[in-house]
Amino acid sequence: MNLFSDIHALVLSALDQMVADGTLPAGLSFAAVTAEPPRDPAHGDMATNAAMVLAKPAGLRPRDIATDLAARLMADARVTAADVAGPGFLNLRLDLSVWHALAADILVQGPEYGRSDMGTGTRTNIEFVSANPTGPMHVGHVRGAVVGDALARLLSFAGYDVTREYYINDGGAQVDVLARSAYERYREAHGLSPEIAEGLYPGDYLIPVGRALKEAYGERFLSQPETVWLDTIRAFAIDRMMAMIRDDLQALGVAMDVYSSExxxxxxxxxxxxxxxxxxxxxxxxxxxEPPKGKLPEDWEPRIQTLFRSTAHGDDVDRPVKKSDGSWTYFAPDIAYHYDKVSRGYDQLIDIFGADHGGYVKRMKAAVAALSDGKVPLEIKLIQLVKLWKNGEPFKMSKRAGTFVTLRDVVELVGADVTRFVMLTRKNDAALDFDFDKVLEQSKDNPVFYVQYAHARSCSAIAKGLEAGVATDDDSLRAADLSGLTHPAEVMMLRKLAEWPRLVELSARTHEPHRVAGYLSEVAAEFHGLWNRGNDDPALRFVQADDPATSAAKIALVRAVGVVISSGLAILGVTPASEMR
Structure with a gap:
């Protein structure tokens, strides 16, 4: 059940009737008509903007449309009140039986509640992480990996056919630097002093690579010129780095479907x-x-180059694809890679890049628009920086990596579940502070704890119900009489659960998985509030002594809360907690 879709359909049906009887003119578009939660819950259960958006094209006063629409909606047994507010918004109140049916439906559908077919199987490629295979993943990659994986889970839940893809940047100069750095560790494995010159990778993570090279090739490459060993050691080191990256991703709960090589x-x-x-x-x-804007570089001089007319597809300037010396620019293989994705038949492409790739967005979108004849949209989501804090100070860099905090550092300190949830508490294009102390504290100010505690509490309430003799299996709870759920706090809880299918579709449509984390915090707040009310009002306690029927209804509500929180956490890639330790 998607209650908002059901009421939206009811509104559209009433509008069709108004057109049929001449109350509204024919030919109106209802595309902008919505049914959504009111801004103030005290105003009702749902609100529709129909009168506001149709007034001007219909040539009528909004309140006149709203008054007529209200009368028609009241003819439906589900609607108990339809109040015109302000200039023409229409606030609706629904019969209690609607909320009881919703709770029962959640229990019937279980983890499938909220799943949508809005994606209609649209083939979607999400490229994310795509870190250079030159070392372990750092904290910047963590956020991109979590956002990409959560977006993939979200779109899959909303009916899209999703492929997670990693583009291995193994074709540039950086992998030659990797090979030279690994060679020095190879020399070190033979008892020689490594010469980690400026520009090479200094991290200790290459020491095992050097030892593995010694085991594989013995002394074959010692004292040999670079031309002899560069290709072999480069391939060997890339393979080892990619194995490390795969392990890092697995530690974070991310599994790629496709690895593509530059x-x-x-x-x-x-x-x-x-x-x-x-x-x-x-x-x-x-x-x-044209010369670059602003201060002209000293070494700039006009050169004949092979250029892509990207301005024909919305870019600011045309872009070089081949240098004056005949070699390809970095942009050229990226064009080819995206051409390959288009050729594979994807209906839409999503790239998740670091914030430093902002200047790359227009040229890449222009290339995809040209190569797909405008049929395959490309969205590029930029991931802003993560600032790490511990003990009130910026978190120190990793000795193992040499220059940065690694994904492993973060996961080992707080765990994958906490890492993932925190990385999704803000929109991808907003900077994020990650405080190691705060993300582990047990308080309502910690969204991870707050949501997990709500799920653990739901499990605890169900266990107490079982101890009290209430049949808490799903079949029994589905059959429970829910008509006793009448308290405003219980109805408010159901209203929040009703938003889940709508939230899924909205998040999927906007490609914003962080909305799921925000919604779960709202569900948790509502549930904790209901739990705490039971401390003051015995009638709101989930287990009612000597009243198994009422207890079953309340436990059914608790179970519905657990279902929604569990489903939301699954989209975030977080395992729900059954108890807090």
Missing amino acids: KALYGTGRIEQAIDALRGMDLIYEGTL
Whole structure:
């Protein structure tokens, strides 16, 4: 059951009747008509903006439309009141039986409650993390990994066919630096002093790679020139780094469906094929770019380059795809990679990049728009920085990594569940403070604890019901008579649970999984409030002595709360707690 969709359909049906009898003119679009929670819960259970959005195109006063619409909606047994507010908003109150039916439906559907088919199987590729395979993942990658994985889970729950993809940046100069750094650790494994020159990777994580190289190749590459060992050691080191990255992702609960290699694009004709496709659209030409705005670099001089006419698809300037020396720019293989994704038949592409890729957005979207003839949208979500704190101070860097705090550092300190939830407490494009002390404290100010405690409390209440002789299995709770759930606090709890299917669709439509974390905090607050009311009002306690029927109804409500929290946490990739320790 999606109660908001049901009432929205009721509103649209009433509007159709108004058109049929001439109250409203024909040809009106109802696309902007909504049914949603009122801003103030005291105003009712639902509100519709129908009169407000239709007044101008209909040439009528909003209140006149609202008054007529209210009378028609009141004819439905589910609606007990329809009040016109302000200039024409319509606030609705629903019969108690609607909320009782909702609770029963949640128990029937279980984890499927809230699942949607709005995605209609749309094939969606989400590329995220895509860290250079030059070392362990750092905390910046953590947030991107969590956002990408949660978005994939959310879209899957909303009916999309999702592929998680990791693009291995193994084709640039950075992997040559990796090979040279690993070679020094290889020398170190043979008892020689490593020469970690400026520009090489100094982290201790390459020491095991050096030892593995010694075991695999013995002394073969000692005292040999770089031309002899570079390719072999580069491939070996990349393989070891990717194994480390996969382990890091697994520790965070992230599993990729596809790993694609940048290096595999070179020498295979795939870059040339993508550029030729653009050339066939008259979007590739030889030209000279304007000098950069602002202060002119001392070494800048106009050069003839091969350019992509990205301004034809919304970019600010055209972009080079080949340098004046004939080599490809970094942009060229990225074009080829996205061309490959388009060719694989995806209906939409989502890239999750670090905040430092902001200048890359327009050119990449222009390339995908051109290569897909505008049929495959590309959304690029930028992940803002995470600031780490501990003991009131910025968290120190990792010795193992050499220059940064690693994903492993974070997960080992607070666990994967806490890490994931906290990373989703703010929108991806907002900076986030991660305080190791606060995310572990047991208080209502800690959203992770607050939500997990609500789920643990629901489990505790069900266990107490069982001890009191209440049949708490799902079949029995589904059959319970819920008509006794009449207290405003109980109805308010049901109203919040009713928002879950709507929240799923809204979050999926906007590609914003952080909305799920915010909603779960609201559910937890409502449930904790209901629990605490029972301390003062015995009638609100979930287990009523000598009244098994009432206890069963209240435990059914508790179970419904647990179902929704568990489903929401699953989208976030967090395991619900059955007890707090």
